[in-house]
Amino acid sequence: MIENQLFAAAYEEAIKLSFHSRPEFLGTLMEGIASFTPGGRFLSASRSGLFQLGLPMSALQTHTFSSLFGMPISALMDHYRTASPGPLELCLHSGVRVYAKCTDLRLPTTSFQHTTSNARSTDAEPATATAAPPSSHEQSKARLSSLRYLNTGDEQVAVVIDKLKKVIGRDISILITGETGTGKELLAQAIHNDSPRKAGPFVAVNCASIPETLIESELFGYEEGAFTGARKKGSIGKILQANGGSLFLDEIGDMPLNLQARLLRVLQERMVTPLGSTKSIPVNVALTCATNRNLRDMIARNLFRDDLYYRLNGLVVRLPPLRERTDLDVVIDKLLAAEGNGVRYTVAPAIMDMFRSHGWPGNFRQLTNLMRTAMVMAGDDHEIRIEHLPDDFLDDIATTIPAAGKSVNATTHDDLATLEDVELSVIQQSLAAHDGNVSATARALGVSRNTIYRKIHP
Structure with a gap:
């Protein structure tokens, strides 16, 4: 509890959210704590908070309350302006449901209303009445x-x-x-x-x-x-x-x-x-x-x-929906520019082809979170490649491959023209045998997951 008290003291003026997947752990040393600016920008997190969020501090610096917990921070303020606010049930970016509360949230008379001016960005929420004027960066994002x-x-x-x-x-x-x-x-x-x-x-x-x-x-x-x-x-x-x-x-x-x-x-x-x-x-x-x-x-x-x-x-x-749009390349370029903090990132051609063939069931919400994670994983490489993509996304990609299980013809190796065809046929048959599970297929063939993806998407 000492660490939590020190954390609260260090971020006394910030919005501090306590959270845990089990409500009975709120108020104990097991709870995670994350702090945010009144505009929703992430500031810091306790050790338990970092563990539950599942991202390093460097990656979290690019996030907001909205992108981490799935609701605008103004909705949090609105909740605590109600008569008897109880713990909130939120959903982390990873899909894990948590219970959360703000223990010492200050709500001045005119602060934290769920209103926005034309200086609001898409992820940030309005600041308090006494906050400093929006920065030029925030204003430029609003104009976009x-x-x-x-x-x-x-x-x-x-x-x-x-x-x-x-x-x-x-x-x-x-x-x-x-x-x-x-x-x-x-x-x-x-x-x-x-x-x-x-x-x-x-x-x-x-x-x-x-x-x-x-x-x-x-x-x-x-x-x-x-x-x-x-x-x-x-x-x-x-x-x-x-x-x-x-x-x-x-x-x-x-x-x-x-x-x-x-x-x-x-x-x-x-x-x-x-x-x-x-x-x-x-x-x-x-x-x-x-x-x-x-x-x-x-x-x-x-x-x-x-x-x-x-x-x-x-x-x-x-x-x-994103799968019906013809401007995916432009959309991704704008996302990379907006989230890159001045650093220019690109996407490898093979990965861009993979993106174009994906169904994107989560649409822009899924794409934005994917690109944020991939940019952090790419680090100084500045080019997003297959090893920078999350495993669950790659698993989704594998299940959409037509040959990944059901349409493998009974073609013998003697009929195949090249060694690459033989390798691809073996991988397809192994994927079919393992119901499209890439990890199980990689273990069965004694190769890495990246090798499977590289052979499927040359």
Whole structure:
């Protein structure tokens, strides 16, 4: 516990998160501690924290709260602004679920609201009211979050951006659809940054991450004494926080059915009535929503209101998944430039071919984390090669190889023209025998995993 106390003292002004995969270990010497700036940038971690995060300190320096724990740091602040905040259940970048809490989080009156200005980057969250002005680096990253920057050469994306440019500032609701990880919030932020409201707040609300019992008070606000545990002076709610700016409702398909009627009323009347209040407050917001669900199917199953759907879908655009895009090379170049901290990284041609053939089920979220890890592993080489890629990604690649198990013809070695063909045939048959398991195949053949990958992807 002495180490944890020293760590807390060393980062007294930072946001300190205690976490562990078992909730009963919170508050003990087994818990991990990580510290972050109010903007979400990683600062340091205790020894237990480093062990649980599974990354060296040098790699963690490139991460943010969002990339490590899967939620924006502003959502953490929002959680601790509720009446009775308990431990949070978060998901590490590795997929491990942990329980977390902030023991001494300071929340000044105007600090840590879930609002963002046009100086916000895609991974960082707003700083406190007393924080220093954004750095030039942060401002440059914010300027990149625009529709022009997102147009990287894919025809489908170009069509989406062209449509959006025509409706921005026209008081038309926008509904963004697409798979998880396709960049829906980034697009919503770009819409705000290119709109006449860019000087106003950008308020993002993930409807799936707020418990159903809290979402009404979080969205609409509440008066003091509105319910048991309500904090003094109440809360204005997310909709009123966005007044004069943009409101982004992510995962709108997860909004409880009983609240959909209230939201529709607010959108139609442009008035918000906080819980426990008899006074309606005028509100003026530009609305953007996003979902990865089929709302029409939900309407048919009485899970989503049709009148709200037709109010939200002024313009519906679909972001294509990464596997359908034709601009992967440009996207990777931009990622490398943005994450390289001034160091120029490249991708080996064979690895780029591998990337083009991959399905990318996690889309940009998967690609971004993969590239961050690969850049750290590459170190001073500055060229990302197969040995710099995580084993789980290589296993995924191996399972997508058509010859990795099911389509190996009964071709004899005498029919093969070269030694390379013989080697490839043996590897394919061994992969088939081991159900595509690369590690087991490598052990059976007495070679390394990298040799298997190199032979499959010459």
